[in-house]
Amino acid sequence: MATITFDCPGCGGICGFDSKHAGRRARCTRCQQRFIVPEFNGQPAQKVKSDEEEDQAVGGFYHALFVDNIKAFFRTSSTTPVVWITVLTIVRFTVRHMNYFLSVYVKATGKMATLPLPFGLAVSIFLTGCMLRYYMDLARSVAFEEDAMPDAEFNSPVRFTTSTFSALYSLLVIVFIVCIPILVVYLGLRGLGFLSGDEDGWVSIVSWIGLGISAVPGLFLFGVFFLVAAVMEDLTMVFDPRVLFRPIRKAFGPYLVLMLTVVPILVLHSWTFGFGWNRQVEPVTLIVQAVGVILLSVWTLATARGIGLFYRHYGCYMT
Numbered sequence: 001m002a003t004i005t006f007d008c009p010g011c012g013g014i015c016g017f018d019s020k021h022a023g024r025r026a027r028c029t030r031c032q033q034r035f036i037v038p039e040f041n042g043q044p045a046q047k048v049k050s051d052e053e054e055d056q057a058v059g060g061f062y063h064a065l066f067v068d069n070i071k072a073f074f075r076t077s078s079t080t081p082v083v084w085i086t087v088l089t090i091v092r093f094t095v096r097h098m099n100y101f102l103s104v105y106v107k108a109t110g111k112m113a114t115l116p117l118p119f120g121l122a123v124s125i126f127l128t129g130c131m132l133r134y135y136m137d138l139a140r141s142v143a144f145e146e147d148a149m150p151d152a153e154f155n156s157p158v159r160f161t162t163s164t165f166s167a168l169y170s171l172l173v174i175v176f177i178v179c180i181p182i183l184v185v186y187l188g189l190r191g192l193g194f195l196s197g198d199e200d201g202w203v204s205i206v207s208w209i210g211l212g213i214s215a216v217p218g219l220f221l222f223g224v225f226f227l228v229a230a231v232m233e234d235l236t237m238v239f240d241p242r243v244l245f246r247p248i249r250k251a252f253g254p255y256l257v258l259m260l261t262v263v264p265i266l267v268l269h270s271w272t273f274g275f276g277w278n279r280q281v282e283p284v285t286l287i288v289q290a291v292g293v294i295l296l297s298v299w300t301l302a303t304a305r306g307i308g309l310f311y312r313h314y315g316c317y318m319t
Contacts, residue, residue: 006038009047017144026144029232032316061254061313065306072147072305073298081138081149082298085131089297092127093290095120096276120276126164128273131297133167135304136230142308143231143315149301170229177225177238178218185214223255223262223307224248230304231311232318247317251310258310261303268296 002019010033017026022039025048034048072078098120106113134152141150154160189211224244228237237243248255275289311318 004038004043005041006043006045008033009035009045015045020150021144021146024145027315029234032318057251057316058313061251061309062257064309064313065254065258068147069302069305069309072149073302075148077148080151081134082301084152085134085297085301086294088127088131089294090290092124093275093293094277095123096274097278098123124273124276125168129164129168129171131300132171133164135300136167136170136226138301138304139227139230139308139311140233142305143227143311145312149305170235173235174222174225174229174238178215178222181214181217182211185211219263219266220259222266223259223310226262227307227311227318231308231315243318247310247314250317251314254310254314258303258306261299261306265296265300265303269300272296 003016004019004022005014005016007013008015008028008031010028011031013028013030015026015028017037019039021037024037025034026037027034035045036048038045073082100117100119102115102117103112104115105111134150137150141148221244224247225238228243229235232243272289272293275293277286281289
């Protein structure tokens with residue numbers, strides 16, 4: 001689908017939206033100016049006159065999160081996205097353990113060398129990027145007042161692949177930032193000698209508790225990190241305290257409720273990424289794992305919509 005580019009009527013910055021958003025209301029991610037997306041490239045965007053209510057948070061977040069969010073899955077237009085995510089999950093589960101080894105004779109040493117061929121791992125990572133790309137598209141679509149789930153677009157294989165790796169890159173940057181406090185506490189505990197104790201002793205318990213506490217700030221900020229990457233599409237903003245902490249401070253209750261769903265999903269995704277079709281595992285266990293990862297992926301759809309809803313209702317604080 002073509003992209004419409006135009007100048008923001010508020011700050012003059014360049015904005016870009018898919019042509020499917022033409023004629024809809026949207027908001028500049030830089031200055032928060034509301035406007036109507038034009039129909040052609042370069043066409044001036046019509047500024048939406050802001051009143052007192054538009055400078056404040058939009059009410060009804062909890063109803064949108066718990067009621068409208070669930071209703072969205074029962075629309076006919078939601079069938080294709082749910083099936084798309086389910087198929088990606090099943091394929092990733094099937095190929096996850098298809099890793100092979102290639103034996104090559106090295107004439108110089110007279111021995112056989114074994115080269116790993118992580119086919120399954122590579123495909124799983126790419127499929128994870130495809131799913132992450134759709135989650136980000138979904139959050140951005142909901143943030144700009146599009147209630148229907150966007151279709152999975154693959155008009156151009158090059159563009160699809162590029163956007164997939166872009167989503168993986170964004171996730172890599174976010175994970176790196178999240179891991180910084182964990183690394184700092186880990187090095188501190190190691191320097192104090194806590195990590196060198198007996199695994200069954202109290203020292204090990206203290207170290208694990210310390211690492212767990214150090215993970216809380218990073219995990220708590222993951223929602224706003226994802227929001228910046230998906231909706232505002234500018235990773236440099238994750239280093240701007242105004243963007244990160246002002247919406248959390250102004251809407252702490254809604255953000256806390258949202259993160260009570262985001263954090264468990266992050267933990268479960270990390271745990272279940274290693275699940276896959278393995279002949280050494282009992283069939284019943286495989287079925288339970290497959291159903292579990294499918295339900296988790298659908299749950300992630302709802303959470304991605306929730307992050308978009310947070311921006312829709314409290315994006316005025318992200319200046």
